[in-house]
Amino acid sequence: MKEKSDALNLHSENPGKISVEASVEINDEEDLGLVYTPGVAEPCKEIAEDKKKAYQYTSKGNLVAVVSDGSAVLGMGDIGAEASMPVMEGKSNLLKKFGDVDGFPLVVDSGKPEAVIETVQRVAPTFGAINLEDISAPECFRIEEALKQRLDIPVFHDDQHGTAVVVLAALKNALGLLGKELEDSRIVIVGAGAAGIAVSNFLLEAGAEEIIPVDSQGVIREDDGNIYKARLAERTQASEEAGGLSDAVEDADAVIGLSVAGLISKEMVEAMAEEPIVFALANPEPEILPEDAKNAGAAITATGRSDFENQVNNSLAFPGIFRGALDAEASEINEEMKIAASEAIAEFIEPEKDAIVPQTMDKDLAMEIADRVAGAAEKSGVAGR
């Protein structure tokens, strides 16, 4: 990154990063009479008779709400709705730039998960899909589950699933370069928040067999008070492990940090298996600097940032995933669609150790993801509303 002042200047020049534009021109009174009263009554009547026609006569079908309550923003924690707005605008900006999706930032000031659920449910008729963002765990799981149940449009918590999609792509390419297989690898997940839990579950879904999720208390346990951790512990048989992170990383083929700055030490990397893979994805400060990991023996490193090699960031995935889901008129974004997105990313490049995923997002990649996601939606029977 350049100076801190560059970031502030960019945000304040013409305040913000999105605008709402008129997509229909009004050039004379006749146009006005179609866009507004009396003509506007016609699409209203059509939709009143059949709600599905909102997709035909309004912007709904391409509008995605990028929703946060500001309770878990980047590495900063609960900074509140207002302060999360720049991230939501950033995502909306990327949705348009790479996915031709009309992303709209919607921050929700709310003390409790039930209020977020209620609010999103009530405004949902406006949108074609919901992107949840930067909501703290475990509340984010409950919020996503409830909204998926109550709404007939895709609901996608990007911190969980967008991250999981990109991590799987990066990890498969990294393992491939080292001649290892996902099925045979010992993979330690550092952090059991939204991303940690989702990545663990998704890697299992994709065929991994030895996943060890670790939180600040050590390897997660089946008797954890957090039901999402307990379920995951059961699924991973993590309870056969014992101890803390230093124990877990011993002989690990990969360690994937989804936690906070500085948690992974050089000693831990040294204790890993031969040619270890170290993804330190905490934002904005990684769990260990790539240079330090390499000095301790890491064969391949990645971070969440654009200013180091191998950026593993959900920005690679979400614009294409939403484009594909909207194009397929999908009612949800399911596991098959996420796997398809992950494959699209992994196969988009000829991987190198310093380029295990496409370097920067580009529109071709987003459109490739969109095609595969839409195809998977068809195949899995959730397309066509």
Add this chain to the structure above:
Amino acid sequence: MKEKSDALNLHSENPGKISVEASVEINDEEDLGLVYTPGVAEPCKEIAEDKKKAYQYTSKGNLVAVVSDGSAVLGMGDIGAEASMPVMEGKSNLLKKFGDVDGFPLVVDSGKPEAVIETVQRVAPTFGAINLEDISAPECFRIEEALKQRLDIPVFHDDQHGTAVVVLAALKNALGLLGKELEDSRIVIVGAGAAGIAVSNFLLEAGAEEIIPVDSQGVIREDDGNIYKARLAERTQASEEAGGLSDAVEDADAVIGLSVAGLISKEMVEAMAEEPIVFALANPEPEILPEDAKNAGAAITATGRSDFENQVNNSLAFPGIFRGALDAEASEINEEMKIAASEAIAEFIEPEKDAIVPQTMDKDLAMEIADRVAGAAEKSGVAGR
């Protein structure tokens, strides 16, 4: 209007009437690192320390939510959130076209007023102002009152106040052309819904002394179960009147229809004072067709539609009002600002009987309104946040 099919085609061609655009370009990884992680953390931190900085670093200050629950849409009544979307998009489109305001349609699916209040309050951190729209009376009064109390950004129910602003401008110019004064005129308001009550109150505010609001039960009464009607009855001394609309219009200088199609008959117009003024503003079908009113003796007629002469429609006012309120960083839109807007509209043209208000909205008018509104905000002490 052209054919019904023209309206439907315009809405479905590229579905809808608004789009969300990226207002900051991303051309390389460095840009991406400023718009998104890690650079985006800087404005987040600034806003976390001081919420007011959201105006400096996000799109909030120019974003206006155009909110409806779809409970009173045009002349169609309670058609639901989805079906109100084309109207909210139309308003958003006009906000941009004429006011350079980023209007965003937000429809709320909600069974009760309290839910609308709650929902808007929760998403308010996203926006610089709230435009309420097409919400049924009397719930709209309670919703607006509660939101004004709870929020520190302008809240403006356009069906009430936008209509009142344009009606006052049109009425003053019409009376002027006929050599009459607002203070001395007998003015009958047909309909005591959102617009009827707001127009009555605003005309009183502007100096009118004989206002007779009439609803479907006749002249409104101080013992009306609807507290907003009862308050207005008291204020207008309407209870000194008796009977129905046919009685009220006798010797009236102006009748202002804010109700439903067909309510004003030729006989009623014939019973009015010399050179009567007939505003039939029901949408999309007026209370009486201008031709019929003229045949019955009306000197000046107006409707809410763009395809008859003298369109008295809130579309003349709201883009400039919001532009002015946002420019002044106003905490509310008060009576002084609305009077200023009304004067700007009335004085923008040299009125003629078939042109009592500017014929079509144009940007110069919106900017003139904005200037005056911002000036009134300054003077009345609500500017500067």
